[in-house]
Amino acid sequence: MRLLVRLYPAAWRARYEDEFLAVLEERPLSPFDAVDILLGALDARLRPRSLAIDLAPRRNPPMNPRIAGYAAVAGGGLTLLMMLLGFVLPQPTNGVAVFLYPFAAVALLIAVVGLGAVQGRRNPVLGWAAVVVPAAGLLVSLVGVLGGVIGAGDEPMVAGLNSWALWSLGLSGFAIGSILFAVATIGVGVLSRGGALTLLIGSLIVGGIFLPTVIGLINPDGVPVMQMAIVAGVVLFCAGWMWLGYAATVQRPIASSAAA
Amino acid sequence: MASGLNDLGRFAEPAVLILVALANGPKHGYAIMTDVEAMTGSPIGPGTLYAALGRLERRGLIAPLPADDRRRPYELTGAGATTLEEQLRELERFARTGLTRLASSG
Numbered sequence: 001m002r003l004l005v006r007l008y009p010a011a012w013r014a015r016y017e018d019e020f021l022a023v024l025e026e027r028p029l030s031p032f033d034a035v036d037i038l039l040g041a042l043d044a045r046l047r048p049r050s051l052a053i054d055l056a057p058r059r060n061p062p063m064n065p066r067i068a069g070y071a072a073v074a075g076g077g078l079t080l081l082m083m084l085l086g087f088v089l090p091q092p093t094n095g096v097a098v099f100l101y102p103f104a105a106v107a108l109l110i111a112v113v114g115l116g117a118v119q120g121r122r123n124p125v126l127g128w129a130a131v132v133v134p135a136a137g138l139l140v141s142l143v144g145v146l147g148g149v150i151g152a153g154d155e156p157m158v159a160g161l162n163s164w165a166l167w168s169l170g171l172s173g174f175a176i177g178s179i180l181f182a183v184a185t186i187g188v189g190v191l192s193r194g195g196a197l198t199l200l201i202g203s204l205i206v207g208g209i210f211l212p213t214v215i216g217l218i219n220p221d222g223v224p225v226m227q228m229a230i231v232a233g234v235v236l237f238c239a240g241w242m243w244l245g246y247a248a249t250v251q252r253p254i255a256s257s258a259a260a
Numbered sequence: 261m262a263s264g265l266n267d268l269g270r271f272a273e274p275a276v277l278i279l280v281a282l283a284n285g286p287k288h289g290y291a292i293m294t295d296v297e298a299m300t301g302s303p304i305g306p307g308t309l310y311a312a313l314g315r316l317e318r319r320g321l322i323a324p325l326p327a328d329d330r331r332r333p334y335e336l337t338g339a340g341a342t343t344l345e346e347q348l349r350e351l352e353r354f355a356r357t358g359l360t361r362l363a364s365s366g
Contacts, residue, residue, distance in 0.1 A: 016310055022330040023289040023306050033305055040307020044314075 001029055007041035065248045068114020072245025075107030080238035098145060105142045108174075109135055111241065112181065115191060115248055130177065130184040137173025140166055168211065175207035178237065185244065192247035199240025205233025265347065274304055274312040279321065279336060279344040286325055286335040289313070316340070 001024050005017060024033070082100040116131030144166030147157045156162055161169065178199055185196035210230050212218040218226070265272045274296075281287055281295040289309060296304045313334065316322045321340035325333045336344070 016314075018330045019289055019327065019332040020306065020310055023293065023309070026290040032303070033307075036305025036307035038307070040305075040311050043307075043311050 001025075004034060004037045004041070007038065008044050012044045065114060065117075068111050068117075069245040069248030071107045072111035072115060072241045072248065074245075075104050075109075075111050076238040076241035076245065078104035078107060079241070080235065083234045083238070098148065101145045102142060105138050105145070108241065109138045109142075111245060112138070112177070115244060116181065116184075130181040132177075133180055134174045134177025137170045137175070137177050139170065140173060141168075141170025144168070144170055172207065172211050175203050175211060175237075178203040178240075179207065182240065191244050195240055195243030195247055197240075198236050198243055202233050202235070202237030202240050205229060206237045209233060265343065268312070268315055271308065271312045271315055274308050275316055275321075276344070276347055277304065278309070278312055278316060279340055279347070282322060282334060282336040282340070283344060286333040288328070288331040288333045290331070292334070 001021070005013065005020060005024075008017075078100050082104055085100075112131055112134045116135075143158065144161075144163045147163030147166060157166060182196045182200035182203060185191045186193050186200070209218065209226065210233055213226075213230060265275050268275050277296045277300065278292055280299065281292045287295060289306070292313075293304055293306070293309060296302075313322065317324065317334070319339075320337055321343055322334045323337050325335055
């Protein structure tokens with residue numbers, strides 16, 4: 001079925017492929033349909049000016065979603081590396097893990113804003129809420145980490161909160177924001193729903209188990225199931241962002257119905 | 261055929277059927293196919309459907325609406341409704357002429 005559709009010009013497919021495949025999937029393809037599609041593809045190639053779209057060469061995805069996609073892959077990867085090092089290293093808040101966090105946070109900030117802009121066009125309220133909350137969380141956590149790096153220690157930095165509290169608060173905001181982002185992505189359907197579902201599960205675990213552990217509300221010591229859940233949650237959380245990022249880098253341009 | 265559809269060649273008839281299918285509200289591709297089949301008893305192929313949709317869209321006789329999941333509905337425009345009405349009036353006159361001739365010969 002997809003092979004037949006690939007006979008159409010690239011610009012035609014950019015505009016119609018999704019809806020055309022949806023039509024074809026509604027019923028079994030008959031020989032009559034196959035011949036009809038062949039003739040339709042021939043027509044689209046021979047009479048491009050008769051169609052509603054200009055058959056210009058297929059363009060790459062818009063730059064912003066691509067940059068945001070790469071940023072999401074980098075941010076998710078760096079966060080995963082940081083967290084894994086945190087599990088392995090005796091003092092995860094020092095050294096390599098702390099050094100990686102600002103890079104991971106900036107990359108994820110670019111990803112949230114860039115990928116959110118794509119969704120915001122479709123569902124402004126949820127789309128933009130899903131950008132503002134995680135972006136604010138990342139910024140607050142970044143301030144907390146940088147405060148720790150410059151030696152602020154336990155001294156209050158902002159609103160009476162020290163660097164550790166700011167980092168925890170910011171990361172909590174980012175986890176909650178990631179839940180919103182995943183829900184918005186599943187609803188809007190512009191980005192990968194598989195990636196969004198992975199991010200949603202990971203965010204729920206990170207927000208529900210990992211962060212309470214970090215701030216001391218839960219003690220997973222001696223509870224292997226909880227430890228495994230934390231590792232799984234962190235991995236899913238990071239994998240979700242990386243998946244969404246990868247999907248954005250290979251995504252076709254969104255067909256503009258306004259061209260009609 | 262009405263003047264607005266004269267140059268559509270083999271897609272003129274499918275175009276009219278699509279316009280009629282959209283006359284009572286927006287429909288996506290598969291809904292148009294099933295509606296046409298219900299009206300005429302003959303299926304319209306997916307290649308023909310989208311070739312005709314593209315031509316109607318380019319002429320401003322139909323307009324795409326935001327996609328619902330992957331299915332994109334189309335709606336009749338004002339120009340499309342006018343063209344369809346002209347088309348159906350011509351067919352009506354043609355049918356009346358034919359019936360009158362049949363009656364007078366009998």
